Amino acid sequence: MDFTANEEPQILEMLKLIGVDRIEDLFCDIPSEIYMDAPKIDDGLSEFEGIQHMRSLAKKNTAYAMENYLGAGAYEHHVPVLAQAICQKSELLTAYTPYQAEASQGMLQIIFEFQSSICAITNMDVANASLYDGSSACAEAILMTLRQQKGKTKVLVAGSLHPHYRDVIDEYLENHEVTIVTIPIDAEGILDKDFIDKNLDDKTAAVLIQYPNFFGSIDDAHDIFTKSSAAGALNIICANPLAYALYETASELGADIAVGECQPLGIPLQFGGPYAGYIACKEKYVRQMPGRIVGETVDTENKRGFVLTLQAREQHIRREKATSNICTNQALCALSTLITTLWYGPEGLHKLAMTNFQRASYLKKALEEIDGITVYNSKPHFNEFAIRLDQPLDEILPVFRRNGIEPGLALGKYFSEHSQSLLIAVTETKSKEQLDQYIATMKQALGAVPVTKS
Numbered sequence: 001m002d003f004t005a006n007e008e009p010q011i012l013e014m015l016k017l018i019g020v021d022r023i024e025d026l027f028c029d030i031p032s033e034i035y036m037d038a039p040k041i042d043d044g045l046s047e048f049e050g051i052q053h054m055r056s057l058a059k060k061n062t063a064y065a066m067e068n069y070l071g072a073g074a075y076e077h078h079v080p081v082l083a084q085a086i087c088q089k090s091e092l093l094t095a096y097t098p099y100q101a102e103a104s105q106g107m108l109q110i111i112f113e114f115q116s117s118i119c120a121i122t123n124m125d126v127a128n129a130s131l132y133d134g135s136s137a138c139a140e141a142i143l144m145t146l147r148q149q150k151g152k153t154k155v156l157v158a159g160s161l162h163p164h165y166r167d168v169i170d171e172y173l174e175n176h177e178v179t180i181v182t183i184p185i186d187a188e189g190i191l192d193k194d195f196i197d198k199n200l201d202d203k204t205a206a207v208l209i210q211y212p213n214f215f216g217s218i219d220d221a222h223d224i225f226t227k228s229s230a231a232g233a234l235n236i237i238c239a240n241p242l243a244y245a246l247y248e249t250a251s252e253l254g255a256d257i258a259v260g261e262c263q264p265l266g267i268p269l270q271f272g273g274p275y276a277g278y279i280a281c282k283e284k285y286v287r288q289m290p291g292r293i294v295g296e297t298v299d300t301e302n303k304r305g306f307v308l309t310l311q312a313r314e315q316h317i318r319r320e321k322a323t324s325n326i327c328t329n330q331a332l333c334a335l336s337t338l339i340t341t342l343w344y345g346p347e348g349l350h351k352l353a354m355t356n357f358q359r360a361s362y363l364k365k366a367l368e369e370i371d372g373i374t375v376y377n378s379k380p381h382f383n384e385f386a387i388r389l390d391q392p393l394d395e396i397l398p399v400f401r402r403n404g405i406e407p408g409l410a411l412g413k414y415f416s417e418h419s420q421s422l423l424i425a426v427t428e429t430k431s432k433e434q435l436d437q438y439i440a441t442m443k444q445a446l447g448a449v450p451v452t453k454s
Contacts, residue, residue: 067405067434071384071425072214073134073162074272075240075264078429083266083339087332107331108306111294114338121241121341121349122258123251124280128291129329131277134261135165138208138238139172140324141257141279144288145206145234146178147323152205153178156196156228159185160213161238163414178205187417188377189215189386196224200231208236211253212243215411216384216423217377225254234285240264241278243382245346245353250280257281266340267333276333286310290324352428356383359435360426366439372446376421384425386411386418391446393420399445405438 006014011023020026027035045053068076087093091106111129118127131137142155157169159182173180181199184192191209200207207228212218225235237255242264244250250258262276263269281289287310295309344352360383367387368375376386389396393410400407412419426435 065404066401067430067438069408069424069426069430069438070406071216072409072423073164073261073263074269074275075383075425075427076269076429077264077266077427079266079268079336080340080343082343083336086339087336092335093332103308105306108294108308110335110338111329111331112296112306113342114334115294117338117341118241118278118280120346121244121249122239122255122278122280123244123249124255124258125283126286126289126293127278127280128289128293130262130331130334131259131279131291131326132330133273133275133277134238134259134263135162135168135277136172137259137261137277137279138165138236139169140290140326141236141259141281142169142173142178142206142208143176143324144257144281144285144290145236146176147288148234148285149205149232152203152233154181154199154201154203155179155205156181156183156199156207156233158183158191158209158213158219160189160191160215160217160219161208161210162214165210165238183207183209185215188379189213189217190377190379191219191224193220193224197227200228200233202232204228204231204233206234206236208238211237211239211247212382212384214414214423215376215386216381216425217379218243218247218381219379221253221255222248229254240382242349242353242356245349246357246382247380256285262333262337266336266338274330274333276330276337288323291326291329353382355428356426357381359383359428359430359432360385360424362432363424363426363435363438366435367442370439370443370446373442383427384423386421386423388418388421389446390420393422396442396445400441403437403441403444405441407438407442 015021015023070076092110115127115129119125131140138161145155146152155173155178157166157180169180183199184195186192191213196207207224209219209221209224211221221237225237228235234256235254236257236259237250237253239250239258239260241260241262258278258280260278262278267275279289279291286293289310292311293309294306297305297307299305341349360381364375364381364385367373372390374388376388393412397407397410408422408424410419411421411423
C-alpha cells in the first residue's frame with residue numbers, strides 16, 4: 001500500500017462507483033457563502049516567505065520582555081534543559097497519548113515512575129498516570145467520593161478554590177444528584193471553619209480545600225480534615241505540589257485524596273496549557289480512581305516489566321460501570337514533570353520550595369512597609385500573596401507596564417469585592433534586583449518616588 005495522492009483516473013472511478021459526477025457535489029450541503037474554492041498552484045507563500053511571516057508574528061509576542069509576577073495556578077519556573085531535551089526525543093514525542101496496544105515498555109515505565117514520584121511528593125499510597133489538568137482532577141476526586149459513599153449527596157467546596165477549578169467542578173457535576181455547598185471566606189480569603197462545622201452531617205460525602213488557597217494563604221487543613229473525618233466525610237486537598245516540599249504533605253494533613261496541577265514542576269507556561277493534573281489517594285480507594293494505573297511485574301523469565309494494572313474505563317467495561325470517561329493521560333507533560341522531579345531530587349525540591357518562599361517573603365515584607373498598601377492576613381503563605389491598594393488599579397498597572405513589569409493578577413477579575421487587590425506570585429526566576437525594582441516601581445506608582453528602569 002502506497003500513500004501517493006489519488007490521480008484523476010482513480011478519482012473518476014470512485015465518483016462513478018458512488019454515483020456522483022463531481023467532487024464538489026459531495027459538499028452540496030455546505031452554504032455557498034462559507035464555501036472556499038480549492039487553492040491554485042500559485043496561492044499561498046513559499047517556505048521562505050512563510051518563515052518570514054511567522055517571525056513577524058512572533059515579534060508581536062512581548063511576553064518574554066515583561067517581568068512576570070502572575071500566578072494563580074500557572075507559574076513561571078525554570079524548566080531544566082534536560083527535561084526539554086528528553087521530551088523532544090521522537091520516540092517519546094510521537095507517543096504523546098499512547099493507548100493500550102501501542103504502550104511500549106518504555107512508556108509504561110515512564111508512567112510507573114511518574115506515579116511513584118507523585119506518591120513520594122504527596123505521601124499518598126497510589127497515584128494514576130495523570131489527568132488533563134488540576135481542575136479536572138478536582139472534579140474527578142469529588143466523583144470518587146460520591147461513588148465510594150453512595151447515598152451521600154453533599155460536598156463542601158472551599159470558596160477560596162481557584163474559580164476556574166470551581167467552574168469545571170460545576171460542569172462535571174451538573175447532572176449528578178449532588179449539592180455543592182460553598183464554604184464562605186472572610187475579607188482576606190480565609191475559610192470560615194464554623195460554617196464547615198455546622199454543615200458537616202451524614203449527607204456530606206467530601207470536603208475539598210485548596211492548599212495554598214487562591215489568595216496564596218494556607219488554611220488549617222489538618223484541623224478541618226480532622227473534623228470532617230469524624231463526621232464521616234472524605235477529605236480532598238488540591239495543592240501546588242511544590243508546596244509539599246516545604247509544608248506538610250497531603251497524607252500528614254489527613255487527606256484521603258490529593259489532587260492538583262503538575263505545571264509548577266517542569267511544565268512551561270505555554271499559553272495556559274497543555275498541563276498535567278495529578279491525583280493520588282489512599283490504597284482503599286484505588287478502585288474508584290479514574291483513568292489508568294501502571295503496575296510493575298515480572299515476565300516468564302523473571303525480568304522486570306510493566307503493565308496496565310487498573311483501567312476501569314469506558315473502553316474496558318460497560319459504560320455505566322466505568323469510573324470515568326478519561327481515555328488516556330498527559331504522558332508527555334507527565335514525563336517533563338517526572339524528569340524535573342528526578343533532576344532536583346528530594347533535597348533539591350526542598351531548596352527550590354524554600355527559595356520560592358523566601359523571595360516571596362522578601363517582597364511581601366517590603367510591600368507591607370509602603371503606605372497605601374495592605375497585605376492580606378498573617379496566615380502562612382508559599383510563593384503567592386495578595387495585597388489591597390488604596391489607589392485604583394487602573395492607575396497602578398500602567399506604571400508597572402511602562403517599566404516592563406506585569407505586577408500580578410487583578411483579583412477583582414474573579415471576586416468583585418477584591419477589585420482593589422493584586423495577587424502576586426514570586427518564584428526562583430526573580431532575583432533580588434528584580435524584586436527591588438518591583439518595590440521601587442510600586443513606590444513610583446503610589447506617587448512616592450521616581451524610578452529608573454534598570
